Amino acid sequence: MTLATDVLAGKRLTLARLLTLIENEKPEGREALDQLFSHTGKAHLIGVTGPPGSGKSSLVNQLARFFRTAHAGDPAATVAVVAVDPSSPFTGGALLGDRVRMRDLAGDPGVFIRSMAARGALGGLARTTAAVVQALDAAGYDIILIETVGAGQSEVEIARLAHTTLVVEAPGQGDDIQAIKAGILEIADILVINKADRPGADITERALLAMLEFRHPTRGNHHRNAAEVPHEAWTPPVLLTVATQSEGISALVEAIRQHKKFLQDSGEWKTRDRERLQSELDHLIEHTLVSQWRTSLPPRQYQTVLANLTGRLISPYQALDQLLEAQTGLSQNHEYI
């Protein structure tokens, strides 16, 4: 039995081990993913992002619980959760605490929760999160909830990975200028104001609704120009929840289902799938080329150029040119030898 066949057969320990191999970028993990890839593309990938303390983990807990139960017409779905937390930039260690808020999901074989450390990647996800999600997709989970680090205003990677992106805010976090800044709010397919029992929820709601009114008509269709935007474009709803009290969850799930339907009816589902895979391919190319280039570069050369740079004898651009020239010289030498 190979790793891939065991994962397809539903062996949870093998799946867990495969996720570790993928995170550690081991060749065995890559091989298994190659075999599993044709089984992916079925799950609904839902991203959950927002500032720290806005209640992302509690909301994920409630959403997973809701999806696990059958509701009028909708059968119970199996759910995987990928929760990303930051790694220390100094030691590389990480404290992954999202499970603390997800204890309601314990004991349910239809739920699989995996905590991931960002391992130095910016943008709110780890570099291998997309691959981890693929493995869970191939393993047959219907819904995959992806919770980002939640550090800041530039966590836009999730919009490229997920079909549906939830941006979670809490009352009292910043004024209306925060709401019209570029970035995190623009990626929202659904805006959630969690902790809505707190004072100021109405102000936050008004600010978000006002922002939506001003929004550019092409918004939500990230990289395309207006001509390609489908006729009935999606307007992100603003929903109020109190995750710890399970309030507003069924309305949120309904909005998620409507968004999925919109994606499928408008052809966006396929477009986003293509964009996701393209972005993953591009990341892989960049990562691989840079590391190949680095390994082929003589370490002493790099150190010399760096010393000249820190001595301010050359500028960063000149340093770059010198390193790139050294590289070209090297490959030409190889050709003539």
Added chain:
Amino acid sequence: MSERKIRVLIAKPGLDGHDRGAKVVAQALRDAGMEIIYTGLRQTPEMIAEAALQEDVDAVGMSILSGAHMVLVPRVIELLHANGQENVHVFVGGIIPPADIPKLLEMGVKAVYGPGTVTGQVVEDLTRAVLPEAET
């Protein structure tokens, strides 16, 4: 490629609500470069074993101050074995009477850390136990 990270589950089984010790150990291990999955208070042995499986951890550390260690610890070990995780390094901290320590070690616990333990010792024991293993 990427380096091997030691993944450790830190859990508080049973009903006592004192998690200071668990948090101190979790932070010390984090500062030593490990990835710690922290599950919070009042975990059942079933919850601990399930989290250990999904997270594919190298080690499980349990902090117990309630006196229920002779019931909770063997149950966790039994479940880990049933799930195929015989190689997970299990360690216990908290208030454990000296007479119980040999019994816990007999059950498969690798180390018991009482009050006054230097956190560096936990880091050292864990690194030595986990790293020489097959590289995964």
